[in-house]
Amino acid sequence: EDKVVQSPLSLVVHEGDTVTLNCSYEVTNFRSLLWYKQEKKAPTFLFMLTSSGIEKKSGRLSSILDKKELFSILNITATQTGDSAVYLCAVEGYSGAGSYQLTFGKGTKLSVIP
C-alpha cells in the first residue's frame, strides 16, 4: 500500500521566518511527487518533482526531491501571513491497467503570525 507521511503536522512561525516542510513516501512504481497549497477551498498546485536533486523554485518557495532516500522538502523563505495554509504532498504511482493515482499525505498546517 502506498504511503505518504508529512511532518510536522502543524507549525506556527512569525512573519519573516524560514520554514521547511517534510514529505517521506513509500510507493510502488513512483513517477512524481507533487506539492499543493490548500487555503480555504480547493488545493492549488505548487510543484511537480520527478528527478532527484533538481530544485524547483517559485518566488519564495522551493522544493527538492531525493529519490534514493524517498523524501522531499518544501522550503518557504521570508514567510508572510498569506502563506498560512495546509500544504499537501502527494505521490504519483502506477496503479495498474495503464493508470496512475495520487496518494496524499495528511498535510502540514502552517500558521504565520505577524
Next chain:
Amino acid sequence: NAGVTQTPKFRVLKTGQSMTLLCAQDMNHEYMYWYRQDPGMGLRLIHYSVGEGTTAKGEVPDGYNVSRLKKQNFLLGLESAAPSQTSVYFCASSYVFGARGTYEQYFGPGTRLTVT
C-alpha cells in the same frame, strides 16, 4: 473557462437518503477523480476515471458509485447515506501524463456534505 466546477456546494442529508454530486470540467481532461477530505486524514481517493465510460475504484470506494457518461462530467452517487460519509468532497481532473508533460490535477471548490 470555468475549470472544474462542483454542484452542490453544501448539502445536508438524513441517514438513508440518496444523492448525486456533479463534477464538470471544461479543459478536455481525460482523467477525473473524486476525493474526500476529513479532518486529520488528508485527501483520499474514492473513485476515478481514465476516460469516458470507464471508472475504477480508489482507496475508499465503499458506499459510493460513479459514472462517466460524458467526458466532461463525473458523477458521484451515494445510494444510502451514512453519518460516516460526512465529509468535504473534491473533484479533480487532469490530462494524461505524457500528452502535455504534466500530471497536475486541477481541483474543484468542494462540496460539504453532512449526514445526520
